[in-house]
Each structure stands twice: as C-alpha cells, then as structure tokens.
Amino acid sequence: METSKLFGKSPRRRRKRMQLYLLDDNENSFEYVINALTTLLPMCNTLRAEQIAMLVDGTGECSIYSGFAPEIYILYANFQKVGLTAQIREYKPKRK
Numbered sequence: 001m002e003t004s005k006l007f008g009k010s011p012r013r014r015r016k017r018m019q020l021y022l023l024d025d026n027e028n029s030f031e032y033v034i035n036a037l038t039t040l041l042p043m044c045n046t047l048r049a050e051q052i053a054m055l056v057d058g059t060g061e062c063s064i065y066s067g068f069a070p071e072i073y074i075l076y077a078n079f080q081k082v083g084l085t086a087q088i089r090e091y092k093p094k095r096k
Helices: 029-040 047-061 067-082
Strands: 017-025 061-067 084-090
Touching: 017 029, 029 047, 029 067, 047 061, 047 067, 061 067, 067 084
Parallel strands: none
Antiparallel strands: 017 061, 017 084
16 A cells, blocks of 8 residues: 655645836936836837826836736846836735
8 A cells, every 4th residue: 555645745835926216316317217117027018108207206116017026036137127116015905
C-alpha cells in the first residue's frame, strides 16, 4: 500500500498581491507622464492616462496597477528607467 506524496510536503505559501503607485514629482510634464503610462501600462489608453496624471497632480499619488511579484517588479523597474517616481506597496482591499 502506497501513501500519498502530499503528506510529506509543506503547504504552498500564498502569493501576496501588491500595488504599484505613481508618485507626484515636479520634474516631468503631463504629456511625458501620459505617454509613459500608455506605453508601459497594459490596458491603459490616453483617457485613463490623463485621469491618472490629474489624480497624481492633485493628491500626490495614485494606484496604477495591482498584481503579483514578477510582473509588478518589472513594471516598477520600467517606470524607474523612464524617470517616473513609483512605489510598491502591499495590496489593501477597500472595505465597505
């Protein structure tokens, strides 16, 4: 009689969802930020990029992407390469 191989293994760790925030800086123009957002973010059109730029200018930061470890670090590095200030934080769902 064989035993299952699952008993000897430890349970898998759950991946943590993270958020990428775009932070306000007074160095880049609106047009540059909009072009960078439409180029780097998946599923981001010009209208959404304009809205994000306005939010970042008004509030100082805006959550622009939510995802898991490999892809969010790549996006973060790409934003750093083009000169935009970004920050990675743990995902906190909005509660009602």
